[in-house]
Amino acid sequence: MKEEVILIVDDEKEIRELIDIYLKGEGYKTLKAEDGEEALEILKKNEVDLIILDIMMPKLNGIEACLKIREEREMPIIMLSAKSQDIDKILGLNTGADDYLTKPFNPLELVARVKSQLRRYKRFNNSQKNDTNKENKIDSLEIEDLVINLETHEVFKDGIEIKLTPTEFDILVLLAKNRGKVFSIENIYNSVWKQEFMQSDNTVMVHIRKIREKIEDDSRNPKFIKTVWGVGYKIDK
Structure with missing residues (x-):
């Protein structure tokens, strides 16, 4: 079975490491980036199944990075943000994110959302592959x-x-x-x-x-x- 790869994008090292620990504990392979620009470079060289993307980052923020990612890729994106206002959540989802969590968050809740998004994406891809045999x-x-x-x-x-x-x-x-x-x-x-x-x-x-x-x-x-x-x-x- 293919090991699922998750890209963690956050400018706070402690958060990247925390998410990394929980995801690896569930058997996922992880890649890490500290800003949107680094994330885009990683995507050019690696196959990624899901992205956890912080909004507030230097160089290229999460909103801008999400827009660029959605120009070419359909994998699930879960947004993270320290902001809790509805307008920030709406903005994140409108740029193409599939889900949104506000910091501070429960790592177990994030893992549950990762699993949910990957299940949906897997069903989507399997449906397309199976169609070639019909x-x-x-x-x-x-x-x-x-x-x-x-x-x-x-x-x-x-x-x-x-x-x-x-x-x-x-x-x-x-x-x-x-x-x-x-x-x-x-x-x-x-x-x-x-x-x-x-x-x-x-x-x-x-x-x-x-x-x-x-x-x-x-x-x-x-x-x-x-x-x-x-x-x-x-x-x-």
Whole structure:
């Protein structure tokens, strides 16, 4: 079995070493960088399965590094930040991060999130690989001009491909497979992240907004993902 490689990017040596100890204890191989520039250089020379990326760093911060990484790579990114304001979390997720933890954090919680993100990413990659062995049958969901290919993990609108992250894809599929059913934020989080939901966590709302920005003609007046105020979200087409 291939050893999974995790890149730890943080300008604080103590935090890098702490994360390193816990991840190696779970059997992961780790690489370490102290800023965004060093992280990009490491990515040029190594195959990495997941990145833990601090936001506040010298030279190239985490937001800028995440944007550059997302230009070419789809591996999961977990953001770390000493800031706790919602706007910082939203900014991190909007740049392409899959998850976000505020410092100080429980290392065991970080490990749990690493495992969750790697499971999702592995399912995504295995689905794409398995598709090469299938013939003719296309397993897809169609909602008006939106087509969700469950085999290739591709989404098309009016024939034009829309790039979604694995997390965004999983949320869209959950709603599309259960048209008419309203999912609360907690339902979505438990189904997609498979972790205990924290009431103050707005990760799902940020991802819903990102999906809408990509698939809707007008994200403020969505025709696909509807908000049921006080309850949650649904697709009822």
